[in-house]
Amino acid sequence: MAFILGSGSPRRLDLLAQLGVQPDAVRPPDIDEDPLKGELPRPYCVRIAREKVQAVEAAPDDIVLCADTTVALGRRIMGKPADVGEAAEFLHALSGRRHRVITAVAVRQGDKLWERDVVSQVKIKRLSDVEINAYLATGDWQGKAGGYAIQGPAGAFIPWISGSFTGIVGLPLSETAGLLQAAGYPLYQERT
Numbered sequence: 001m002a003f004i005l006g007s008g009s010p011r012r013l014d015l016l017a018q019l020g021v022q023p024d025a026v027r028p029p030d031i032d033e034d035p036l037k038g039e040l041p042r043p044y045c046v047r048i049a050r051e052k053v054q055a056v057e058a059a060p061d062d063i064v065l066c067a068d069t070t071v072a073l074g075r076r077i078m079g080k081p082a083d084v085g086e087a088a089e090f091l092h093a094l095s096g097r098r099h100r101v102i103t104a105v106a107v108r109q110g111d112k113l114w115e116r117d118v119v120s121q122v123k124i125k126r127l128s129d130v131e132i133n134a135y136l137a138t139g140d141w142q143g144k145a146g147g148y149a150i151q152g153p154a155g156a157f158i159p160w161i162s163g164s165f166t167g168i169v170g171l172p173l174s175e176t177a178g179l180l181q182a183a184g185y186p187l188y189q190e191r192t
């Protein structure tokens with residue numbers, strides 16, 4: 001049995017390392033992440049994590065883990081901004097409000113599937129144009145759902161969260177540990 005991380009996100013690799021898990025292989029999935037017409041953020045996020053885990057090639061006894069992190073402002077899905085203009089638009093929309101960050105995790109072995117999704121709430125303070133421009137200039141928004149990352153300079157914009165910090169960063173560790181154990185991954189045991 002090999003353990004395969006189906007993710008190109010360096011955050012997910014780091015978060016797994018926090019659990020003491022080192023993947024035998026890293027295989028980022030390539031799927032269409034466009035939301036369906038009228039799709040709500042939580043079902044969207046769950047669907048994308050499942051599609052990712054089904055797209056990763058693996059042997060029948062390999063354990064594959066994928067995740068998706070989606071920022072939701074009400075019914076609006078905010079994925080990774082395409083460019084700095086879209087990142088600016090996201091930050092203006094999130095400024096002074098609470099939003100949700102959903103991370104769905106999917107683990108697969110052959111045809112068997114284990115799934116969890118975790119919804120957290122994040123408050124972003126009212127941002128001035130100076131703050132938004134300084135943050136955009138760091139480039140930290142790139143590749144981050146909603147155009148920010150709580151673990152980077154944007155942490156200074158977040159006075160309050162409720163939920164899972166690791167889930168907001170990209171992989172909720174408590175739920176992930178549970179899924180890996182359910183799938184028979186030898187967490188907390190010597191691997192032979």
Ligand SMILES: Cc1cn([C@H]2C[C@H](O)[C@@H](COP(=O)(O)OP(=O)(O)OP(=O)(O)O)O2)c(=O)[nH]c1=O
Binds near residue numbers: 068144151168
């Ligand atoms: C909200 C938030 C998101 N993010 C990141 C986590 C994810 O990497 C990214 C959301 O994009 P995802 O599509 O979930 O993941 P990804 O494209 O980076 O990697 P892959 O699909 O190969 O697994 O946003 C943070 O790092 N910090 C945050 O505070």
